Amino acid sequence: MSYPTMANSPKSQLESVLGGLSFMIIFTIGWMIIGEVTLYGRDYWLIGVLFTLIVLLGLVFYAKFHSTAKKLPEEPVVVNGDEKTKSKRFTIIFIAEGVGILVMKNVLANTGHDNWFIPGIALIVGIHFFPLAKVFNRKFDYFMGVFVCMVAIVGFVLLSKGYPTYVTTPVISIGCASATTAYGIMMILKGNKILAMMALPPGKNSDTLTKI
Template sequence: MTLADTPSPISRAESRGRATGAGVMAFFGLGWMACGVTDMPVTAGRVVFAAGAAVSITFAVLGARMGRGAADAPTTDTGPTAARKKKVGVRFALVVVAEWVAIFAIARVLVATDHAEAIPAFVAAVVGIHFFPLARLFGVRAYHWTGAALCASALAAAVLAPLTSTPALWTALPGFGSAAALYATCAHLLRPPG
């Protein structure tokens, strides 16, 4: 093994960021799993949800371990300054506020127009879109894939549910598709460097 083949360690800040991201993704992945099982038979839905809970707990525990291990990670001289952290925090808050305002507005319109069944798909699309500015903000290119996968699950529901006259697809496709995308992102964030 040459020096070029040796995986480069990730910085303390990056390790903490990955750990936090994995924890957040695990939490919301379980929420999307709950959406996905909504129209399943009760017993099957409970089994699938329990499996999702086990996956979420596993990713959360692995993220917590990574976060604790961040204390041993090397620091970098080029780490973010306090001003940079504040700027990132403000931009993150703006993205999240815009996301929640869009979700609220879209849900109100869908309910008012008797299309409440479409809310999960439109929420998945908005959540997917919010990953694109986060990819740039946090420097995590994989968030582009996360966003695209959530948008794809929303589009699949918007096309297939009306086309097949299967109302359960309004919850199943964005629910399971979004959960899978978030769990895949957890796995990516928690992978060893190199």
């Protein structure tokens, strides 16, 4: 899941980073739980430990960015027509993703293919990155979409070859959690860049922030 940037002030940009980082934390936890519940300790809980450490790191940076944003003065946010359009399209994509997952679940349940649900979710999540990449003009979202779709396809292939869900689901979970981790790292780097720009003299500060 991506998060739209609505303005160029330091506070609004940090809030955008916080939104993206919160998505990373939530979805990494979700995929980690799905993988570990399916494995039921067969991996000696290594997946849980690894991604818990990643989530904790994300929380540390979340607290850092939140503390800085909280200290910044409130500024009037001027949202132009282009930003409103992006926000509207983001909402439509988000709703379409949720509806797609619900429809897919119903179809799979009625056709006796419930075991395809997890790779199906991964496929829909992967696909949703492509329109987001176009809406927000972010090449990184294209890479995210391709990677997550490939993870989903691997899951479908493994299932078609008869591998049990305690093999296929963790593979998909690790892949998707790795993708959300990569997204979180991108948000952390962006947040640190914003903090660095804020330390510059006012003139250079404002010019550079508009490019982030």
